[in-house]
Amino acid sequence: MNDSNGKDPGGTFRVALRPGWWLDGDDADGGIPLKDVLALLAAIDATGNIAGAGRACGLSYRHAWGVLRRFEALFGVPLLVTHRRQGTELTPFAQRLLWANRRIEARLMPMLDSLASELQEELQRLLPEGKPHLRLHASHGFAVEALMQHMQGHAPGLELRYRTASEALAALDAGECDLAGFQVPLGEFEPSMLAHYRPWLHRDDHLLVHLAVRNTGLFVPAGNPKGIHGMADLARPDVRFVNRQTGSSTRLLIELMLRRLDIPVARVQGYENSEFTHMAVAAHIASGMADTGIGVETAAHRFGLDFVALARERYFFALRKDTIEQPAMRALLGVMRGSGYRDFIGQLVGYDASETGKIQTLKEAFG
Structure with missing residues (x-):
């Protein structure tokens, strides 16, 4: 490295x-x-x-x-x-x-970006003018990656750790970060996903910042040569699947969708093969190592794959109510609500930035 x-x-x-x-x-x-x-x-x-x-x-x-x-x-x-x-x-x-190089970059870059952010914050704390930075824990995603880029040069800055949504929310609950990223599918799977997050989300203590709405679905090679049109096709013996890592919200969504169709995971060829990012899943399929996998539409587009839509997901940052008026948090919200960031998110394939930066209570967001 x-x-x-x-x-x-x-x-x-x-x-x-x-x-x-x-x-x-x-x-x-x-x-x-x-x-x-x-x-x-x-x-x-x-x-x-x-x-x-x-x-x-x-x-x-x-x-x-x-x-x-x-x-x-x-x-x-x-x-x-x-x-x-x-x-x-x-x-x-x-x-x-x-x-192989594209797969390695897709697999390693989020980890390296997280380590680089951690190293930078450790070093900057030793500088005479060093100031405390906001700490963001979130799963890897295009809107999060873009936020880090748009925060460059803004004081006090943003320190990033790529974690699963559950890990991020647990860290927020324990006071180990200031913002925690998590996603929730719209529709029938929302209650089950919220039940999974419930141990760490508290209506009296937390607020939500809306980041974006994104399309999630199946990636398939261009032209969809195997005719994969939905989750039921994962049970076919001629279909090779690549999963997301254990503990990720996408993997939980996959489990919920298979359970609804009464498909045991043992029937899904490749279910235990996993990647850590949407881009790594796309690279895995584009290189011919699997026939399908699940992720956000942007990753499929960037690797020239076809996309079969399955769900719309809202991505939020959770934060403690008592931090919303802190200057550092207001500066971050200013960047998120700025035209530069919103326009960038809006041009990502499969992303909707119409409510980016909106503050909500848990009741307002989920009823």
Whole structure:
């Protein structure tokens, strides 16, 4: 892993962690990084030719070929297939390499972002001008990720931990964070999901901030080759499923939907195979390792997958009532209600930002 520093508009450093690949070898001092060849392969996949890929990566045509030839020699297999007058495409090995990298990034980036946020806050507390930051615990999602980006440069800032909704709400109840993210499906499964959260949500103590409404459903390869149209298809022997991790709200929703159809989880091929983010589920399916999985529509769109809608979910931040007037909380709400953030959320495929930043009691939100 590499860590890098930058400056945000507020003049404080920012810590970032990124996944990296190296090829180990007896003659390699510290290993051979794959960063350049992976970027080049991704660009070739997008542009269909080496010249355009080289320009996208800031490399000359000759240098780009040099990178490719070097790694073809290291792997012992070709990476490209060139068709006369039809451009260049990746070999199956290169395609698998590129998809493996996309899966790794989708799986690791939320964890690395959370660790980077934790490290940054630890270091900033040691600075003379260091101020306490708001602590947000939430499951990974596009609206949460965007909020962290829009909070850059705003004092006092936001410290993030990616946790399941249950873990986040338990942390709020224990005073270990200031905001806890959780999602609730609209409709018939809302009461069961609220019952699951009830030990940590208290009407007398908590308020809710509405983040967004999002579409959740099945991801399937483009064209839906296996004709997967609903949860009942998960019981088919020819359908391979990839789940979300134990304890996640999405996994609980999956269990509720299967229970309604009287489908035992043992009948779902791949039920115990899990990923930690919507993007990781999408990458898993796009790389051919599964036929379907469940997540938010944005992730399906970004990986070129088809989407079968199953539910609309409201995503909230819970907070203690006595913190709502704190300057730090008002600053956060100002960002959430600002046009920049709301417009960004509104353009995410499958997201609705019409009530972003709205304050509600639990009774107002759920009756």
